[in-house]
Structures are given as C-alpha cells and as structure tokens.
Amino acid sequence: MNLRLIVSIGTAAIALTLISLWMGQQSYGWFPPQASAESILVDQLFSFLVALGTFIFLGVIGVIVYAVLFQQAGKYDTSDGPPIEGNVPLEIIWTAIPFALVIWIAFYSYQIYDQMSILGPMEHVHKTGIAMAAPAKDVAPADEGSGAIAPIEVHARQWVWEFRYPDRNVTSTELHLPNNQRVKLVLQSEDVLHGFFVPAFRIKQDIIPGRAIDFEFTPIREGRYRLRDSQYSGTYFAAMQADVVVDSPEAYEQWLTAAAAQPPTVAYNRAFDEYRLAQNPISPGWKIVEPAAPPLVNVSTSPSSNPPSGEVSNP
C-alpha cells in the first residue's frame, strides 16, 4: 500500500516536472523578438520562473482538484473529517522549501541583473535643476576605448520623444542604433515622469525630470521596434510612441551622415495632431495640458507608424 502511494506520487511528480519544463520552453514564444543582449538573459530568467511557477501552481491546484473530485461528503453524510490539527515536520518542510526557493530565485535574479548592468550610477544624480529645459551640456565622455559610440540623448516631454546625437549634430524623432554595440543613452525629461520602454529589448527606465539618467544596453538584431512611454504622463500618454531602428553599423553610419545633411523640418507628432483634431464621440471638453509643439528635427517618423485616432487628416 505504501509502495502504491510512493509510485503514484512519483508518477505525478514526474508528469508535473515534464509539463513544467515544457511550459518553460513555451514561454520564450510569449515575448516579442529578442532584439538585445539583455532580452536573452531576461527570457532565460522568465523561462525558469515559468517552469517553477507551473510546478507550484499545478501541484497545489492538482491537490485541490483531486480533493474536490474524490473527497466530497455524501448527501446525508453529516460526519466530520479526521481532527488533524497539524503536522510539525510537514509544516517545517513547507516553510523551509519555499524559503530556499525564493533565496535561489533572488540570487539567480541578482546574477542576471548584474550581467545586464543597464543602469548608470543612480547615486550620482546629475541634477540639472532649473536649467533642465536646456540641453545637457556636459554628458560624460565615452571612456570605453575606440569603437564605443557617443551617448545619445533621449529627451521626453508631453508627448514627444526626441533623440539627439550631439557628436554628429543630428536630431530625430526616430531612434537609430547600431547593431551589436553597447549603446549609451542619457535619459532626460522636461516636464513630468516618462518611461523609456522597448519591449523587444526587455528594458525599461523611468525618466525623472531634473535628472539625467545614464542607461545602456546592446541591440543584437536588426529591425524596427517600438519605443513606448511606460510611466503615465498625462492625457496623450498612450500616443507617446516612437520607432527604434537597429541598423548594421555601416547603415547606422550612413543614416547619421545622411541625417546630418538634411535640413531640420517640423516632425510629425501624434499627440499634437490629435489635439488639433480633437473629435471623439464623447468629449466633455475638459481643459487639458496642451501637447508640446512638434520639434524641429533632421529626421521625422512617418505618420503611418503611429497614426492618430479619430479622423485622419488629409495632407
């Protein structure tokens, strides 16, 4: 009888483990493409967490479902169950194992975070104070030998993304990055909190007005991805998106050179366009913060990449 119990528990555990491992493998497919070195690390961690989580969830719920299916009282059975009030060894086990598990998860997560090292030293806050609307003057020079590209400034305001390449004198509302190189960004906001979030890179950082935050990562896959504002920033929050283009290093060079040659034009901006249109079915006409004027940039995104809601204006 004991043998039967051990065999059935063993079988269940093996089945659970297999299902959990399978789920862990599946989890890679739930994300956008892996477009940065960091995304590989994050997806690994998530796969591990999914496998572990599946095991715990199915284990606990399996027991409940079994009890619900096979341990119901008969219709006229008014007797009580066995008066078991506890079991000290069991309770120690289910305290100790989760404890060990979470320590393991925390340690593993720490290692991954350490490898990613996306965030500059937050302690040394570059407070730009009152003058924060002005472009940051002294961005720390790239000190990582030759080949490292100069930091790119990311300027967020309600509800515009603007990217500046100070060494090449280029401004753009589309973020171009070279493939397979460590990219350094300096995140700045001119009004409220914003969030720099590129799902394909699995990275995110709030942008704090009055600070310049150093942020870095490594794109590894050429293509066009989406940058979204991830920290609620007011009325047109959802419209504050931009495209991120990862180019081969050569194409990136070409783009910069071509961009520098283009005269600045007024960029397309979805929030600004919608504000001018402003015709939604249900609008109480509440006074809102006006969108910032679209910036003058060398390169602007096309309206089709982020079309305005409502009636589309015909040029």
Place this chain on the structure above:
Amino acid sequence: MTNLSVEAIAQVEQPLPGAPDNWRRFFSFSTDHKVIGIQYLVTAFFFFLVGGLLAMIMRGELITPESDLVDRAVYNAMFTMHGTIMLFLWTFPALLGLSNYLVPLMIGAQDMAFPRLNAVAFWMVPVFGFILMASFFVPGGPAQSGWWAYPPVSLQNPTGNLITGQTLWLLAVAISGVASIMGAVNFVTTIARMRAPGMTWFRMPVFVWTVLAAQIIQLFGLPALTAGAVMLLLDITAGTSFFDPAKGGDPILFQHFFWFYSHPAVYVIILPIFGVFSEIFPVYARKPLFGYKVVAISSLIITGLSGVVWVHHMFASGTPGWMRMLFMATTMLISVPTGIKVFAWVATIWGGKLRLNTPMLFALGGLTMFVFAGVTGIMLAAVPFDIHVNNTYFVVGHFHYVIYGAVVMGMYAALYHWFPKMTGRMYSEGLGKLHFALTFLGTNLNFFPMHPLGLMGMPRRVASYDPEFAFWNVIASLGGFLLGISTLPFLLNFIGSWVQGEKAPKNPWRAIGLEWLISSPPSAENFEELPIVIAEPYGYGKDEPLVANPDALEVAHESR
C-alpha cells in the same frame, strides 16, 4: 402597497430601534456594530457597481485599438476613479464592514470598544464618496493622474482653479485616511481588550488575527500616505516645491511615501480574506484548520514584512541598483508566510468531507486565483523580469487576480457564508452557483489575457494601443462585460432572499464559532451573558464544547 392596512403599518413600526428586524436602523446613526457592518457592506457594494461601470466603459474603449469611444482625458479620469473607488470605496469599506460585523461576535464582545467612533468612521464613507463623485462635475473633470497621483502629472493644473478634480481627490483620500485610522484604533483596542472570558489570543479565530494584522498596517502605513498627501496638496495649492522638480523638489520621494502605505494596503485588503478562507475551509471540509497557530502568527509576520517591501513598485523608477536588489530580497521573503497559509488551507481541505455549496465554491475559486497571482507575484519580484513588465498589463493582470480573483471572490464567499447570520434568511443555492460560475469564468476571461499582453509590451493606462494587441484585448473586454452581468444573479439572490428567503436557523452550516451559538440575526447586545470560552477554535471532529455556558448566551424566547 395600497393594500397595507393601518394595522399592518403599526405592526411594521412596532419593533424598537434596537430590534434586529427594523430596517430603518440601517439609515440611522446606529452604534450597533452589526448595523454599521451592514451599512458598510451595502454602501461599499454600491460603489463596487459604480467602479465596475467605469471599468466596463474602459473595456469598451479598449475593445478597439483606436481611442474612439471616449475622449482620452475621460479615459484617464475613468482609470483614476476606477482605481480610487475600488480601493477606498469598495475593498476597504467592504472588509471593514465584514470585520465590524464579525469581530465582536467572534471574540464574544457585545460591541466594539468605541461604538460612537465606529459610527462616525462609517458615515465618513458616504461623505468622501460624495466628494469623489462630485469631482466629475467640477471644471476640468476629476483627477486624471492615476490612483498613485504621481507628481509632476498630479501637480499640473491646466484649469488654474483651486478646486480641481485633483484637490477633491486629495481631500477624499484624506477623509478616508482619517476614517481608517479611527477604525484601526477601534479594532486594535477591541481585539486587545474586549475579548470574552477565556478567549485567549490563541483561541481567537484566524479571521480576528488577520483583522488585527491588517489594522496594524493601517496604523503605521496610513500616516506616511497622509504626510505625502499633505505635501502634495501644499504643492498644488500653496506653491511649495516638495515634489516639483522644476523648483528643486523630488518627485521620487512622493513615490516612497505613497508606496510605503499603498503596498501594505494590499495586505490590509488581502489579510482579512485570508481570514475568510481560514474560517470557511474548516466548515465545509469538516476538519480543523491545519496548523492554526502558525497560520495565525504568519499574519503578523506578513504585517511586519509588508513594511519593508514597498520599493518593488519602483524597480524601474529612479532607484539605484542596490535598492532594487535589497527590496527584491525582502519581497521574495514575504512569499514564505503567504505560502505557509496556502499549504495550510490545502492540507485542511485534504481528506475532509467537502460540501461544495456557494461559499465553499467561491473560497476554492478564490484560492485558485490567488495561487496563480502568487506565482506571477514571485515573477514580478525578480527585478530583471520586472524591468520588462513593470507598468505593463502583466502587472494589471497580476493584481486583478489578487483583488478580483482572491479578494472579491473571497468577499462573495464571506457574504454567502454569513448571509444567514446577518439577515436571518437563507439565500438561493441555485442562483449562488450561477453567480459563482459567471464570476469565475468572467474573472479569468477578463484578467488572464492581460498577462500575455504585458509580456508583449502593452503599457497599462493606455487609451489606445497598437493593433498587435487587439486579440487579447477583445477577450478581456468580453470577460469584463461578463463580470458586469455576473453581479445580477447576486443582487437578485441577496435582495430577494433578504426580503422573502427561508428563515435561517442559528447555525445552518453546523459551523463552530461564537457567532453560530446565537440567533440569526443576533440581538442588539449579541450575548446576554458573555460566553466563557473553553476550547480552541475549529474543533471539527473533536466533539468538544466551545463555551462553558452555551445556554446562557441568550434569553430563551429570543433563540429559535
């Protein structure tokens, strides 16, 4: 109506104000904790419906990628008010109502320690509820900065008026805070000093333990929020610069103040639901609660740890790496006492004699959803993964599994379980099961799709989104509407049963607990003679009496 004779009216008016079947007392400044409890519950449920309506408008907007149903500003006001109403006007007051009704009964007291304070605290709920609703009608509309009210967005005041949605919002939150502190002082004093003879700490039902743990959180957490709110209000109205970076202020400090309270606030909400689970599983599994003392103590451990985890809401904010790592560790730890509880409930169910009526179904459903939320919670605690899903729909899915899945379902479980005690009537089991089926299906349809959406990178709080997210959003919206529909059988059941349900006996579930030893509904004084408790709770299968004086608790003619 016209058939009512004068005699009948006279009969209706006959019961004294304190008598249990006089409905007028629910509209009066009653100091009876049972009346106040029901006042809280009914008021809170009204606001639950209001908040749900806002949610359904939001889901209506999100059923298409475009921002095409309501204005973006309206959408932002919707999610701000939805969050605020659901927390401050539904979960908090609903749980206060349940605690108000049950705690004095469970510890064998005749009322709360401060009945008048109790009533004052309750009547503040409709007051700040009204203020919040009124903010829809001020120029510029209600607050649109989310229920976090993060500056600088919350400092922006395009109307230039002094009375704006945001200032009314702050006022409402402040009144709510004052009321909550009053309630917390009352509960802690009641539990510490009003227990019946023989009701030692380790004879208290776990629900009482969890209420104590939750109310202690209110006491140390709320003042921090109050401090932050005062400074924010001064920034908006008096021109100070505490949180305004343009004038040298620090917006991140507000986030610390806010989350120092608002994360533990989640435990204020979930702990009493843990208590409900701990009460309901033993009754319908006919077994003692497994590891009672450990379950009781783990509530206090959760209280302690809840004060040192708040930064996990700010992993992608202006926080340095070391802080992220430190708070990852503490957040991971809090899963241990929570896990202990989950395992204890499963062990309680295991090998029992299960009876699957409505409260048990809701409790089991709630537990299932909570385990899922626990798993995603651990994932969120891992900083590298959180960096990706922070402020995405993954988080929204996670906390709705906690707050709808576990808290609302647990709340329903509690309402069905104690409905006979509160009203003296039985509810309809068929409608109850229909309600459960719709709720369980609707919750999963509504909130499961949010997880894949978050993984794909859909930020929360957006009024429009890229078309790639449409599929899961349509499903979520359908689930949301289903949840709206699911409240109809509940309302039908409870209103109908309260009016003309079958009369409930003292103890329809054969449950063990002081509240089940007295009539349904209990008399105004609860106990004629204070119970003398001689046993631990949950003595299922042990055949031992709970009190030494079961027959003296009520005068004969009052018991049924």
Place this chain on the structure above:
Amino acid sequence: MNPAELDPTLNAQGEISQPLETHAAHSAHSAHSAHTHDDAGNRMFGFIVFLLSESVIFLSFFVGYVVYKTSALEWLPPGVTGLEIREPAINTVVLVSSSFVIYIAERFLHNKNLWGFRAFWLLTAIMGSYFLYGQAVEWSGLPFGFTDGVFGGSFYLLTGFHGLHVLTGVLLQLIMLGRSFIPGNYDKGEFGVAATSLFWHFVDVIWILLFVLIYVWK
C-alpha cells in the same frame, strides 16, 4: 481564574446581564446604553495606539527633511545663511520644562489637591502659549517663506505641523481646566487629564527631535 480579573472591561459588563425588557426600554430612549461602557482603560489604550500612529506622520516628515537636506544641491534659499538658534533654544527650554510642570499638576490631582492641580495646569498652558508666541515671533522675522525651495517648505511644514499640535494641546488643557470646576468631574476617572498630559509629553518629545534636526544639525 475569575474571568472578571482578566480584563477591567468585564467589571462594567457585569451590570449588563439584566432582563431583556429593561434593555429594550433603555435602548428605546438612548441608543444602546448597554454599550456605553467606554471605560478609561479602553480609551487610554486607544489613545496610545492613536499617538503611536500619529508619530509616524512626524516620522515621515522627518525622513522627508533628511532626504531633502542630504540630497538637495541648493539647500538654503539664496541669501539665507542659516537659522538663528538662540531664541528657539529658549523656546525649547520653556516647552520641555512644561512637561515637568504638567506632571506636577497631575500629581496634585492624584492627591485630590484641586487648586494645586489648577495652578500648575494653568502654568503649563501659559508655557505652551509662550512657546507658540515665541514661534510666531521667529516666523515673522525669517528672511524666507513657505514657498522658498524645499528648505522653506519643510521648515514651515515641520514647525507649523508641530505648532498645530501645541495649539491643540493648549486648547485641550484649557478645556480640562474648565471641566475641573464641574462638581464630580473626576468621579469616573481622570482620563481627560491623563490623555492631555500624555499628548503634551508626546508633543515635547517630537519637538526635541525636531529641534535637533532643524536647528542643531548643520
């Protein structure tokens, strides 16, 4: 063990076990007279719980002050060199000594010496009022205002919020002084006096921390 010994509230509840008819008659007039056994023990316990909670608000403001002071680039507003410490120090001495004065007053009441109590109680209120006066004088002479940066904001917020507490304390003292003339006021215990006194000590301790943070810490 006698259950009544477990908890002082039970003594009061002894009188509750009377026939239902009496109860019903009672509740018909005053709402639930049976429940009004708010004995002093419960109230004092509740009041201490409340003060503990209240202290967290001050703690939060203190933490905010420390964060601002350690992280701000320009802490003092332009033209402000620092705070004058002499007058506030005198104020501090007055407020802290009033804690001893109120204690003496309480002892007098304990020994049923009503006039001694009233004299020292009034002295406490006068010392508290002097503190408020001193603070008003200091405020009016300062070269910076509420909206002058985070320093101005947190200085006025901290001292003002504390000042409100002192004002509350003085008002409570005056109410208690007035009530001491009601005959039989202390038959049911001295909760009001004890609570006011406790509140006063609380306000004092907060001031000492505040004084160290704002005036002493450079």
